[in-house]
Amino acid sequence: MIYLDHSSKIPLYMQIYEQVREEILNGNLEEGHVLSGSRGLAKTMQISRNTVNNAYAQLEAEGYIYSKTGIGYAVVKVSKLNRKNEKNEENRALSWKKEKSPAVKYDLTNSSHTSDLFPQNLWKKYTMECMERLHRESRISELQEKQGELYLRQNLLTYLKRIRGVKCDERQVIITCGLQQSLEYLCNLLPNERKKILMEEPGYHKALHIFLNNGFKIAGVPVDQNGLNIRELPEDNSICAVYTTPSHQFPTGVTLPINRRYELLKWADMHDTYILEDDFDSEQRYYAKPIPSLQSIDQHDRVIYLGTFSKGLSPSIRMGYMILPPKLIDAYLKKYKDYNANVPVLNQYVIGRMMETGQYDRHIRRLNQIFKKRLEAFQQSFIELGNHIKLISNGTGQYFLLEFREGCNQNELIQKALEQGVQVYSTMQFWQDKAECPPNTIFMGLSRIKIEEIPDCVNRLKTAWSEWL
Amino acid sequence: MIYLDHSSKIPLYMQIYEQVREEILNGNLEEGHVLSGSRGLAKTMQISRNTVNNAYAQLEAEGYIYSKTGIGYAVVKVSKLNRKNEKNEENRALSWKKEKSPAVKYDLTNSSHTSDLFPQNLWKKYTMECMERLHRESRISELQEKQGELYLRQNLLTYLKRIRGVKCDERQVIITCGLQQSLEYLCNLLPNERKKILMEEPGYHKALHIFLNNGFKIAGVPVDQNGLNIRELPEDNSICAVYTTPSHQFPTGVTLPINRRYELLKWADMHDTYILEDDFDSEQRYYAKPIPSLQSIDQHDRVIYLGTFSKGLSPSIRMGYMILPPKLIDAYLKKYKDYNANVPVLNQYVIGRMMETGQYDRHIRRLNQIFKKRLEAFQQSFIELGNHIKLISNGTGQYFLLEFREGCNQNELIQKALEQGVQVYSTMQFWQDKAECPPNTIFMGLSRIKIEEIPDCVNRLKTAWSEWL
Numbered sequence: 060m061i062y063l064d065h066s067s068k069i070p071l072y073m074q075i076y077e078q079v080r081e082e083i084l085n086g087n088l089e090e091g092h093v094l095s096g097s098r099g100l101a102k103t104m105q106i107s108r109n110t111v112n113n114a115y116a117q118l119e120a121e122g123y124i125y126s127k128t129g130i131g132y133a134v135v136k137v138s139k140l141n142r143k144n145e146k147n148e149e150n151r152a153l154s155w156k157k158e159k160s161p162a163v164k165y166d167l168t169n170s171s172h173t174s175d176l177f178p179q180n181l182w183k184k185y186t187m188e189c190m191e192r193l194h195r196e197s198r199i200s201e202l203q204e205k206q207g208e209l210y211l212r213q214n215l216l217t218y219l220k221r222i223r224g225v226k227c228d229e230r231q232v233i234i235t236c237g238l239q240q241s242l243e244y245l246c247n248l249l250p251n252e253r254k255k256i257l258m259e260e261p262g263y264h265k266a267l268h269i270f271l272n273n274g275f276k277i278a279g280v281p282v283d284q285n286g287l288n289i290r291e292l293p294e295d296n297s298i299c300a301v302y303t304t305p306s307h308q309f310p311t312g313v314t315l316p317i318n319r320r321y322e323l324l325k326w327a328d329m330h331d332t333y334i335l336e337d338d339f340d341s342e343q344r345y346y347a348k349p350i351p352s353l354q355s356i357d358q359h360d361r362v363i364y365l366g367t368f369s370k371g372l373s374p375s376i377r378m379g380y381m382i383l384p385p386k387l388i389d390a391y392l393k394k395y396k397d398y399n400a401n402v403p404v405l406n407q408y409v410i411g412r413m414m415e416t417g418q419y420d421r422h423i424r425r426l427n428q429i430f431k432k433r434l435e436a437f438q439q440s441f442i443e444l445g446n447h448i449k450l451i452s453n454g455t456g457q458y459f460l461l462e463f464r465e466g467c468n469q470n471e472l473i474q475k476a477l478e479q480g481v482q483v484y485s486t487m488q489f490w491q492d493k494a495e496c497p498p499n500t501i502f503m504g505l506s507r508i509k510i511e512e513i514p515d516c517v518n519r520l521k522t523a524w525s526e527w528l
Numbered sequence: 529m530i531y532l533d534h535s536s537k538i539p540l541y542m543q544i545y546e547q548v549r550e551e552i553l554n555g556n557l558e559e560g561h562v563l564s565g566s567r568g569l570a571k572t573m574q575i576s577r578n579t580v581n582n583a584y585a586q587l588e589a590e591g592y593i594y595s596k597t598g599i600g601y602a603v604v605k606v607s608k609l610n611r612k613n614e615k616n617e618e619n620r621a622l623s624w625k626k627e628k629s630p631a632v633k634y635d636l637t638n639s640s641h642t643s644d645l646f647p648q649n650l651w652k653k654y655t656m657e658c659m660e661r662l663h664r665e666s667r668i669s670e671l672q673e674k675q676g677e678l679y680l681r682q683n684l685l686t687y688l689k690r691i692r693g694v695k696c697d698e699r700q701v702i703i704t705c706g707l708q709q710s711l712e713y714l715c716n717l718l719p720n721e722r723k724k725i726l727m728e729e730p731g732y733h734k735a736l737h738i739f740l741n742n743g744f745k746i747a748g749v750p751v752d753q754n755g756l757n758i759r760e761l762p763e764d765n766s767i768c769a770v771y772t773t774p775s776h777q778f779p780t781g782v783t784l785p786i787n788r789r790y791e792l793l794k795w796a797d798m799h800d801t802y803i804l805e806d807d808f809d810s811e812q813r814y815y816a817k818p819i820p821s822l823q824s825i826d827q828h829d830r831v832i833y834l835g836t837f838s839k840g841l842s843p844s845i846r847m848g849y850m851i852l853p854p855k856l857i858d859a860y861l862k863k864y865k866d867y868n869a870n871v872p873v874l875n876q877y878v879i880g881r882m883m884e885t886g887q888y889d890r891h892i893r894r895l896n897q898i899f900k901k902r903l904e905a906f907q908q909s910f911i912e913l914g915n916h917i918k919l920i921s922n923g924t925g926q927y928f929l930l931e932f933r934e935g936c937n938q939n940e941l942i943q944k945a946l947e948q949g950v951q952v953y954s955t956m957q958f959w960q961d962k963a964e965c966p967p968n969t970i971f972m973g974l975s976r977i978k979i980e981e982i983p984d985c986v987n988r989l990k991t992a993w994s995e996w997l
Contacts, residue, residue, distance in 0.1 A: 117816040120922070122754075122785020135787055172669035179663055186655055193844075194648055200641035200975075202843040236705060236870040247741075268866040272716075285591075316591020318606050347586040374671040375662075375873035397737040401705040404844035406872055453589075506669075 063104060071106055075114035083123050083134055090136040094124060164480035165516040169458040169504030170374055176429065176506075177373050178422050181413060189408035203404045205395065207234025207380070211411035215380060218414050222342055224355030225364060227382050233391065236401050237379040238339065238367050242266055244381070245300075245363065246273035248390050249333060253299035259287050261489035261496065263309045263337065266302055275299075279491045282308055286315035289322045300333040300363075306341035306350050307455040310489045310502055314453050320353055327361040333387075334362045340370040340456035342423055345431035347454075360384035368410065370457060371423055378402055378410065430457060433505045433513065440517040445528050458504045460486065467499040467527050479519035532573060540575055544583035552592050552603055559605040563593060633949035634985040638927040638973030639843055645898065645975075646842050647891050650882060658877035672873045674864065676703025676849070680880035684849060687883050691811055693824030694833060696851050702860065705870050706848040707808065707836050711735055713850070714769075714832065715742035717859050718802060722768035728756050730958035730965065732778045732806065735771055744768075748960050751777055755784035758791045769802040769832075775810035775819050776924040779958045779971055783922050789822055796830040802856075803831045809839040809925035811892055814900035816923075829853035837879065839926060840892055847871055847879065899926060902974045902982065909986040914997050927973045929955065936968040936996050948988035 061078050063071055082088040094100075097115060101108040115132055118124045124132040193199040206212065212229040219225040235241045246269065256270050260279030270277055280301070281288045286308045292301075301323070305315035315323070327334050336353045344350070354364040367379035383391060413419040434452060437459070441450050452459035461483075463472065469485050476483045484502040487493055508516060521528065530547050532540055551557040563569075566584060570577040584601055587593045593601040662668040675681065681698040688694040704710045715738065725739050729748030739746055749770070750757045755777045761770075770792070774784035784792070796803050805822045813819070823833040836848035852860060882888040903921060906928070910919050921928035930952075932941065938954050945952045952970050959965040977985060990997065 113816065117819075120783055120813075120816050121819045122783070122787060122789070125785075135785065137787055137790065170671045174663050174666045174669045177663070177669045179659060179668065183656060183659060187652060190648060190652060194643050194646070197643045199648070199844060200643045200646045200842040202639045237868065239867055240870065265866050272863065314589055314591070316604065318591060318604055320591070321606065344589075347582065347589050350586075350590045373669040374868070375668060377868070377870055377872050394741065397734050398708055399706065399843070399846070401709065401846055401870065403846050403872060403875055406875075 061100075061104065063106070072110045072113035072117070075111060076117045079114065079118055080121075080123055083118075083137060088134045090134055092134045093127070093130055094132045094134070096131050162480055163477070163482045165512060165519070166482045166507050167484070167503040167505075167516075168482070169456075169502075169506050170369075172373060172506045173509055175509075176426060178413075178418070181418055181422070182409060185409040185412045186405065189405055189412055193405065193408060198404065201404075203400045205392075205398065205400050206230075206232065207400055207402060208404060208407040208411065211407040211414075214411040214414040218419065219366070219382075223338065224351030225382060226355055227364075231382050231385065231388050233381050233383065233388075234400065234402050234407060235379050235381060236377045237369060238337065238365055239265065239269060240401065241365050241379055241381040242269045242335075243273070244391065244395075245335065246270065246275065247394060248383075248387050249299045251299075253297050255295070255298045257292070257298055257301040258491070259303055259308060260491055261310055261486065262302070262491075263304065264488050266337070267491070270302070277491065282311055282313070284313060285319060286311075286313045287319065287323065289319050289326065292323075292326050296330060298330060298332050300335050301327065302335040302337065303353075304337045304339065305353050306338055307453065309337075309339070310458065310460065310486060312451055312453050312455070312458070312460060314350060314455075315353075320356060324353065324357055324359070324361060328359045332361070333384075335365060336362050337365045339365075339367055343370060343427055343430060343457065344455045345427050345434070354382065360386065363387065371419075371426065372410070376406065376410075378406060429510070430505055432510050433508065434459065436510055436513040437503075437505070437517070440513065444517070444521055447528055448524075457506045458502060461501050461503055462497075463499040463501075463524075463527055465499055469498055469501050472501055472524060472527070475523040476520055479523040481516055481519050481523065483520075530569075530573065532575070541579045541582035541586070544580060545586045548583065548587055549590075549592055552606060557603045559603055561603040562596070562599055563601045563603070565600050631949055632946070632951045634981060634988070635951045635976050636953070636972040636974075636985075637951070638925075638971075638975050639838075641842060641975045642978055644978075645895060647882075647887070650887055650891065651878060654878040654881045655874065658874055658881055662874060662877060667873070670873075672869045672876075674861075674867065674869050675699075675701065676869055676871060677873060677876040677880065680876040680883075683880040683883040687888065688835070688851075692807065693820030694851060695824055700851050700854065700857055702850050702852065702857075703869065703871050703876060704848050704850060705846045706838060707806065707834055708734065708738060709870065710834050710848055710850040711738045711804075712742070713860065713864075714804065715739065715744065716863060717852075717856050718768045720768075722766050724764070724767045726761070726767055726770040727960070728772055728777065729960055730779055730955065731771070731960075732773065733957050735806070736960065739771070746960065751780055751782070753782060754788060755780075755782045756788065756792065758788050758795065761792075761795050765799060767799060767801050769804050770796065771804040771806065772822075773806045773808065774822050775807055776922065778806075778808070779927065779929065779955060781920055781922050781924070781927070781929060783819060783924075784822075789825060793822065793826055793828070793830060797828045801830070802853075804834060805831050806834045808834075808836055812839060812896055812899060812926065813924045814896050814903070823851060829855065832856065840888075840895065841879070845875065845879075847875060898979070899974055901979050902977065903928065905979055905982040906972075906974070906986070909982065913986070913990055913993075916997055917993075926975045927971060930970050930972055931966075932968040932970075932993075932996055934968055938967055938970050941970055941993060941996070944992040945989055948992040950985055950988050950992065952989075 061075055063074050097108050097111040101111045119126060119132065122135060124134055127133045209229060211234060212232040216229055216232060254274065255276045255278060257278050257280050258267055259282050261282060267277060280291050286305060287303050305320060307314065323334065334353060338352055341350060352364060354362040364382040368376050438450050441448055447464045449462045450459055451462060473483055473485060486500050486502050487496045490496040530544055532543055566577050566580040570580045588595065588601065591604060593603055596602050678698060680703060681701040685698055685701060704713065723743065724745045724747060726747050726749050727736055728751050730751060736746060749760050755774060756772050774789060776783065792803065803822060807821055810819065821833060823831040833851040837845050907919050910917055916933045918931045919928055920931060942952055942954060952972050955969050955971050956962055956965045
């Protein structure tokens with residue numbers, strides 16, 4: 060018997076559906092049992108016949124009942140044993156990690172920004188504008204170009220040619236969800252008979268993890284005061300690529316000089332190897348025009364140029380790009396021919412438009428002014444703390460190193476800073492060979508601290524580090 | 529000698545920089561050559577000393593010159609042979625494919641939508657609102673939660689629990705760039721000692737290609753009029769997963785009945801195998817409430833539930849999600865611990881907000897009304913074309929099949945339709961064993977055609993197919 064509650068928020072057809080379903084699952088309605096006809100049931104229950112039909116349609120669609128010509132609906136066979144018990148979510152032995160949230164007042168990270176750095180009004184304005192345009196052109200609901208929107212690729216190239224000397228055409232550009240996705244793609248495109256990648260030591264640990272995740276072997280090449288040490292490049296023909304940050308070495312902050320750039324290119328050509336040029340923040344050069352990229356002086360299609368909007372706009376944008384030599388573009392189009400693009404078309408248009416109007420340039424200039432002031436405030440403050448600490452920066456990007464006198468230990472320095480509410484970072488994470496990491500150097504980012512907070516922040520560090528100053 | 533053009537748009541410091549750089553690269557300024565002091569040069573040229581300093585700073589930063597204490601700047605050694613020739617982009621032998629653009633008036637695709645389906649005003653409104661919120665909370669410039677925003681995951685789950693019966697908590701949800709990225713992740717998470725995946729035959733070809741791209745072997749399981757034929761599941765312990773579209777089989781459009789669902793779960797449990805439940809469009813059910821998912825009746829954590837916003841919102845949004853059993857979430861967190869999320873945080877908030885306010889439900893209801901009308905218009909029109917063609921649909925989603933009498937050939941049908949300006953699609957692409965594909969069936973999407981266009985579209989098809997009607 061079916062009971063209907065006319066005062067319930069649950070629609071009547073759902074009440075019927077659920078009760079019949081329950082009866083079937085309980086085994087009370089057995090296989091082959093024919094349900095009451097909808098006309099009769101509707102009459103009995105004093106409800107519309109449509110309501111019953113809706114309930115039966117749902118039961119049929121889910122396979123609980125089937126239609127027998129001339130007879131009506133009959134129950135299918137459902138093993139009682141299969142009846143689902145409600146899961147007790149609490150009982151599951153899940154090992155979820157809780158994020159710790161210490162009382163950090165100043166987080167000297169380089170991977171999140173203060174929110175004033177995001178061009179909120181521009182983003183809003185161009186979102187409206189581009190939405191109208193895409194709608195007008197009937198493109199907002201279209202599956203998009205695989206490599207990313209031509210409009211963005213063209214405007215990006217105009218920008219990169221001017222600011223980074225990049226030489227290529229838009230068919231060589233692929234828009235991605237950021238550096239990590241670019242590297243994931245590359246792991247599948249690089250010649251797979253070679254499984255070794257060279258990395259700067261120290262270098263960008265997240266890139267390292269992606270290569271390892273994809274089954275590559277890694278060898279380190281030491282970085283000295285001029286960046287990647289070319290003399291230490293091995294004579295080894297099993298290397299498929301060198302990953303490098305020539306314009307602003309991560310994390311040491313040095314710039315690879317022009318002669319080393321040519322030597323690196325020559326070495327790559329001799330060893331038939333690719334160079335992954337990660338140019339993550341080199342447009343953010345406070346004192347001089349950014350340095351032309353390796354890609355711009357590459358004559359033999361050795362360089363894969365990698366960029367991101369995480370530094371210039373926001374890490375929450377999730378957008379980056381890679382510029383491939385023609386041979387790898389062909390491989391990409393072949394390997395990923397059935398894949399769709401990964402980046403929302405609207406966001407691509409918004410950034411493309413910012414570049415087209417010159418607003419992106421203005422924004423980057425503004426950003427650089429802000430970071431210059433932050434860096435100089437730290438420099439000045441640390442000078443005042445005496446000559447036992449040395450700030451290392453080439454005036455680019457969003458981080459610097461702080462070198463203490465020998466005998467200091469970064470774990471102690473970090474712990475003491477944390478006790479004063481300041482989060483600074485270990486450089487250990489950037490070293491493959493942890494024993495090589497200088498214990499007296501720490502990593503500090505400029506992204507998340509406001510200029511007016513710096514005096515208090517440094518005061519806290521002064522207290523924290525008093526015994527080493 | 530340096531020549532300055534004061535009327536040029538190129539800044540003076542850049543003119544100096546470029547000419548000195550040219551001289552160094554030409555070998556006219558040799559290794560060790562000391563450049564004129566900035567004071568003297570500025571005086572000679574009658575320009576500001578700062579301009580010269582800027583040029584020299586840039587040259588130094590790029591490694592062309594170096595500072596000699598007490599002397600000034602000297603030229604480094606750059607091998608002349610390394611001089612870069614301008615690349616001649618035109619000469620490159622690139623094999624770029626041109627997209628053909630035939631005179632298609634009606635494209636019966638299911639992968640792009642008419643733009644009226646996109647909730648443009650809602651999207652704008654919530655973009656503004658969420659931008660304000662994220663800015664206020666200082667989160668627009670933050671690196672985000674790896675699995676996707678908790679706010680979206682919670683609202684999504686509330687929605688999926690109600691509409692699809694999904695049972696899990698938000699820690700099991702991962703927001704991705706769409707189905708393809710979900711599958712890419714899964715290829716790296718599934719137990720890798722087993723390299724075989726079962727797929728429905730016919731089935732979703734793009735999923736097939738991703739599995740193949742990731743080195744999996746594929747075996748087909750036939751689909752009959754009730755979906756995946758459980759009887760044909762092999763007794764094979766090397767299978768790591770079954771990929772299936774139970775609620776709306778792609779492309780046949782049938783629904784897997786409840787008893788087969790239980791049998792499939794039982795089989796998966798017996799063979800220690802995962803089920804990849806691709807629930808791509810089952811919220812779009814015009815006539816009855818969507819069918820509860822396999823995930824909702826799974827007792828043994830066998831089901832991985834996959835969804836997308838490409839159907840309900842737009843393929844250009846590039847967002848989807850997967851719900852993993854706890855064991856695989858642990859594997860995900862381990863494997864991808866150093867990876868960032870791939871989806872823009874703002875977009876996640878916009879969709880989360882649509883769900884929270886109930887606007888997403890309203891939007892889906894509106895969508896379903898539109899698709900219902902489109903489907904019914906086609907049904908009615910094809911009935912009028914006589915009984916030699918049969919439209920196959922279970923009243924879900926955005927496509928249907930059209931079956932012709934035996935002896936008809938889909939290539940001919942497609943070609944003739946194209947000649948009349950209508951693009952319809954082959955079902956051959958969905959078959960692994962092409963010989964098994966019924967030659968008399970074609971695939972038609974409802975996404976890109978407006979209701980008022982359907983009469984003209986069907987008229988054209990009537991002309992195109994006159995000899996088979």
